[in-house]
Amino acid sequence: MKNVKRSWAEPYKMKMVELLKMTTATQRKKALQEAGYNTFLLKSDDVYIDLLTDSGTSAMSDRQWAGMMLGDEAYAGSRNFYHLEKVVKDIYGYKYLIPTHQGRGAENILSKILIKKGDIIPGNMYFTTTRLHQELAGGKFEDIIIDEAHDPENEFPFKGNVDLSKLEKLIEKHGAKKIPYISIATSVNMAGGQPISMKNLKDLRTLTKKHKIRIIHDMTRVAENAYFIQQKEKGYDKKSIKEIVKEINSYTDGATMSAKKDALVNIGGFLAVNEWDIFEEARNMVVVYEGLHTYGGLAGRDMEAMAIGIEESVSAGHIKARVGQVIYLGNKMMDYNIPIVKPIGGHGIFVDAKKFLPHIPQGNFPAQTLAAELYLDAGVRTMERGIVSAGRKANGENYFPKLELVRFTIPRRVYTQAHMDVIAESAAFVYERRKKIKGMKMIYEPKYLRFFQARFQQLK
């Protein structure tokens, strides 16, 4: 039995299940029409396998549910807050904590405190809500991710890295004073869940130190990034996920966190900083937007679940199974020749819609079209991450992003390997008949974050 491959299995078993509704093709067609061909607008009851997002969709553990029962709902000074504060300090290493109802609450507060009109915020690729908050605060986002990140075929292992020369040029052009902070995401979402290397972070730290510029860490998937560092970066194979996470954070000055991803909760987020002055200002501001600084708009039980979830998220067994499942699905899709972003990222598979549907011009929304077709085939809900998500520039012109992707995001601890098989097979079926698929036009466009609520019509 020497050469037999040993499978990994989930480091947990199921304690509670949620029943799914099966739909027919006719029902799905009707549901999709009602939703204006936007998968965001589908009712979740009409969805069989929901890969819309890995945000807030995790299955909590029995320990987390037990923590829910320990929620202390006092308005001020809840013990769950002190537990969370301790965990954030111990595991993530940041000094001061401001809880928020979710990640965007933290982004809102941070942007309002640090950004002045006319400021430049360089970052390793944009993210929708992050960039919007930067813009609303009067700043301008500048992409400094390495060029490889924009090439779905390139197999460089750390496509989340920053191109330091791009950053240096920006500093030279605008001056360090105009740059309140560098916005660094671990597991860069819009690039396909691609990690940043520890070496790159260290170099970035050295450079920013010289110019006295802060690094603010979008840490929502830091544990998944740490796993890739452990697997692929020299000198880290013997280090634990916990150690790597802490080292990553040590090169940054603060973080915004949506705990709905890595931290395995359904709601919650925080802002964490090492500077007292920023903390104090944030504490005054959080009362206006979120809630008193010892609950930040969260129920006590949700802070407790978050504290426990953070601990679980950095355990070796969990993260291996988590990323392992994503890689399993990605490999299966590659077996079917479906064009996906390589290497496979940490939280989902990103299908290259430009290659999948080369006959549809970007202006006719190939990724949005593909997401609609995938739903029709078997009830799998995915999300567009291309021209619709990118939105418009300040002057009203569309951004035309290089990447036109459909994201298959895998919720944590929710679906089984059999579900993964169904997903890959459905994608293969759609791929078979891809030439018959036509593009779409947008018939309703909201002002902000249009991808959430836009409506479309199929072209004849």
Place this chain on the structure above:
Amino acid sequence: MRTIIEPFRIKTVEPIYFNTKEQRTAILEKAFYNPFLIHSQDVLIDLLTDSGTSAMSSNQWAGIMKGDESYAGSPSFFHFSNTIQEITGMPFIIPTHQGRAAERILFEILGGKGKYFVSNTLFDTTRANIEFSGAEGIDLICEEGKHPGIPAAFKGNMDTAALEKFIIDKGAKNIPLVIITVTNNSGGGQPVSMQNIKEVRKICTQYGIPLFIDACRFAENAWFIKLREEGYTDKPIPEIVHELFSYADGCTMSAKKDAFANIGGFLAMHSEALALQCRNLLIITEGFPTYGGLAGRDLEAIAIGLKEVMEENYLQYRIRSIEYLTEKLVAAGVPVMRPGGGHAVYLDAKEFLPHIPIDQYPGQALACALYEEGGIRSVEIGSLMFGKYDADGKLIPATLELVRLAIPRRVYTQSHIDYVAEVVIDVFQRRNTIYGLTIIEEAPALRHFTVKLKSNK
């Protein structure tokens, strides 16, 4: 009459941690004489707020387990919005992570410099959100509402004559909204009569100003209408509630009060155009329109809670338990707001501690004394919460100096309430030994949450 008992029994309990008076003296000093800064574990009876502190029912917990956490289109959302549509008659429902987020979105759209939001009395976060937008908040409470010691049936009513005069003075176009808070929290949890709401509606219609209801405690207000207003005795609560909402163009709600939820809120309205604007802002700071920054399970809990709160047995028990504490204190000569409000007993700190000048914050001093004496946490609603400084840095005091003992819903037993009464009475008897306080550090807005003080002992 026989004792009114709780229409429920206890299914889960939470321990209380006891401490000594000496320990509490030290804790208080460490918390800079601000009850908001005390760890909840150091509190015996927490009457800081009735917001988010309710005990949920087993049905709500079952709803928590049923919560569908899909990012978009969760059935929990449809349960939530259908329930609110049914209760308010308003078609557009927008969930938010709590009430202040609903307010902020609304005022960000309607507010701005030169605008006035007129109300019976605005609550602290409501006022802060209005001022944050650059607009001004105006309180026009009826005369009865200004005298804590004199009982009247509807002390939360708006002064309609003053409202009309204000509109004529400032011009209707500068008043984007009239807001009625039910019950009137800052004014002692006192109810607003249906008659008053109707009259305000009439004025609003006449001048073309929309009317919104701050609906946090709509069911408690409806119960008072049933008890005290002519023509409503035999009406079921849902009917009264429905009528109350029928006079409004929209409402904001913190579900942490009359929906028994630990988190959550919403906006409801008739105008589709306004709803569209609200949703655009919602997405930026709260979340997608079918979850608004809430877990799916919380949407379920709110939907169930909104129905439970309208049960008459519950409301009778709820209001009676406030009255019970009020009666005990009145009998001992303690100066309290009368009659008892819907969710809290309000001590009149000006009368309680006449020897402490207003700029030494008698309300805060009283709140601290209650904690020190018996581990009871309450909140000052007076010049610390609402006071401002004039150009010379002199304190402009609030109208009333109150200390609120807010009773969380379905949490404390009659024995707990008896204990609270005993502690208040003990403090009352040694009131001459209580000292005022001086501020040593404060934030520019909503200072009471984080303010630091020292004792003038």
